[in-house]
Structure formats: C-alpha cells, structure tokens
Amino acid sequence: MDKPTIAILGGTGPEGAGLALRWGAAGYPIIIGSRDATRAAMTAHELREKVAGSNISGAVNLEAAEQAQIVVLSVPFDGQARILADVATALQGKLLITAVVPLDPQAKRRAPNWPDGPAAVQAQKQLGEGVKVVAAFQNVGAHQLQEPSAEVDCDVLVCGDDRAAKDQVVALAEAGGMRAWDAGPLANALVVEGMTALLININIRYKSKGAGIRITNVNA
Numbered sequence: 001m002d003k004p005t006i007a008i009l010g011g012t013g014p015e016g017a018g019l020a021l022r023w024g025a026a027g028y029p030i031i032i033g034s035r036d037a038t039r040a041a042m043t044a045h046e047l048r049e050k051v052a053g054s055n056i057s058g059a060v061n062l063e064a065a066e067q068a069q070i071v072v073l074s075v076p077f078d079g080q081a082r083i084l085a086d087v088a089t090a091l092q093g094k095l096l097i098t099a100v101v102p103l104d105p106q107a108k109r110r111a112p113n114w115p116d117g118p119a120a121v122q123a124q125k126q127l128g129e130g131v132k133v134v135a136a137f138q139n140v141g142a143h144q145l146q147e148p149s150a151e152v153d154c155d156v157l158v159c160g161d162d163r164a165a166k167d168q169v170v171a172l173a174e175a176g177g178m179r180a181w182d183a184g185p186l187a188n189a190l191v192v193e194g195m196t197a198l199l200i201n202i203n204i205r206y207k208s209k210g211a212g213i214r215i216t217n218v219n220a
C-alpha cells in the first residue's frame with residue numbers, strides 16, 4: 001500500500017525538519033509547510049540533499065495541509081491558534097499530530113500551567129471532533145533527529161482520545177527509528193508537555209543537550 005503523505009507545518013524549524021528527515025528516509029512523501037513558500041522550498045531542498053531518493057517538497061502551510069493525509073504541527077505555541085484557524089478546514093477528517101510545547105518564553109524551566117489546558121487539548125477544542133488530534137514527540141530533542149540512521153536515545157509518549165489514531169502515530173514513530181508508547185488520553189499531554197520543562201532544567205543543570213525519558217519494565 002502507498003504510504004500516506006505527511007505535511008509538517010513549521011517544518012522549517014529543527015523539530016519538524018528532523019521528523020521530516022526520518023520519515024523521508026523511511027519512504028513517506030513529505031511536504032514541508034511554512035508561512036513562506038520560498039523558505040519551505042529551501043528547507044525541502046536541504047533535506048532531499050541529506051536523504052538520497054526521498055520525496056520531500058515544500059509549500060505554504062495551507063497547501064501542505066490540503067495535500068497531505070497526515071499533518072504534523074511543529075510551530076511555537078504562540079502561533080498555534082492562528083495557524084490552526086488558517087488550516088482548520090483542510091484538516092477535517094485527518095490525523096493531526098502535535099509536537100507543540102507551550103513553554104513560557106520567560107520561564108522555560110517551569111512546567112506550564114495554562115488556564116486553558118495543555119496545547120494539544122486546546123488544539124482539539126479549536127478544531128472539533130472532525131480532526132483526530134494526537135500529541136507526540138514533545139520530549140524528543142530536535143538534535144536527536146538530525147541523522148536518520150542514528151539511534152534516538154529516548155522514548156516517545158503518545159497521547160490521544162482515539163486508539164487507532166494513536167496506534168498510527170506509534171507506528172510512525174517506529175518507522176522513524178523511535179520507540180513509542182500509548183500514554184493515555186489527550187488530557188495526559190499536560191504531563192508530557194510539562195516534562196519538556198523538566199528536561200530543559202536537567203539539561204541546564206548538568207550542561208547537557210540530550211536529557212530524555214525511557215519507559216522501563218513493560219513488555220510490549
């Protein structure tokens with residue numbers, strides 16, 4: 001069966017580009033989304049150079065979302081509501097994977113506690129039930145993704161309210177060389193998003209770049 005096309009909104013940034021590299025290397029058609037078509041095309045070109053034979057193109061975010069079966073949101077939290085409003089119609093009936101972490105730019109080391117809930121839940125509320133929102137990759141540092149064949153030294157926690165959609169994201173993470181776990185309902189994204197602040201603290205305290213989490217003692 002043909003692999004689904006994945007659009008990565010904000011794929012010009014390090015997190016989205018890293019995911020694009022890994023899925024591009026695994027044979028998925030990828031569309032890098034950006035607010036600027038030239039920037040999208042340049043990033044797509046750079047990624048194709050890194051992964052021989054890959055099918056990676058670029059487009060503005062709306063076109064990317066329209067053309068893909070699966071859409072990944074990888075933009076800073078303060079741009080989330082606006083970009084989702086722009087692409088909401090194109091997302092209906094699709095899977096939206098969000099990697100967004102709503103860190104407070106003034107206090108990135110403190111777990112966020114937004115009154116409206118975790119970013120992933122806010123996305124689901126905004127988009128409605130016609131879009132299956134799944135939270136994943138919040139705890140995977142972009143630098144871990146940059147070499148498609150290198151081991152990713154952490155696990156991926158996947159939260160969502162639709163079992164089949166989560167299974168699809170777990171399979172995608174595995175296709176990208178990562179180990180992933182169904183970590184419960186979308187509301188649990190509160191913990192996963194907050195964990196990123198905790199990992200940033202550890203990185204600063206121990207002068208590291210690569211703090212990550214592993215789930216142990218589970219037979220899967």
Ligand SMILES: NC(=O)c1ccc[n+]([C@@H]2O[C@H](COP(=O)([O-])OP(=O)(O)OC[C@H]3O[C@@H](n4cnc5c(N)ncnc54)[C@H](OP(=O)(O)O)[C@@H]3O)[C@@H](O)[C@H]2O)c1
Nearest residue numbers: 010012013014015034035074075076079100101138141142
């Ligand atoms: N970096 C990491 O290690 C890491 C790890 C886990 C999770 N995350 C989360 O993943 C998301 C992406 O991370 P990143 O480091 O790749 O972010 P980033 O470089 O700051 O931003 C990614 C892209 O988003 C677009 N963008 C920036 N501001 C925007 C706005 N206001 N509205 C719409 N688009 C905007 C830009 O693309 P264009 O200018 O081309 O449109 C930018 O290249 C963030 O929510 C971050 O917290 C990051």
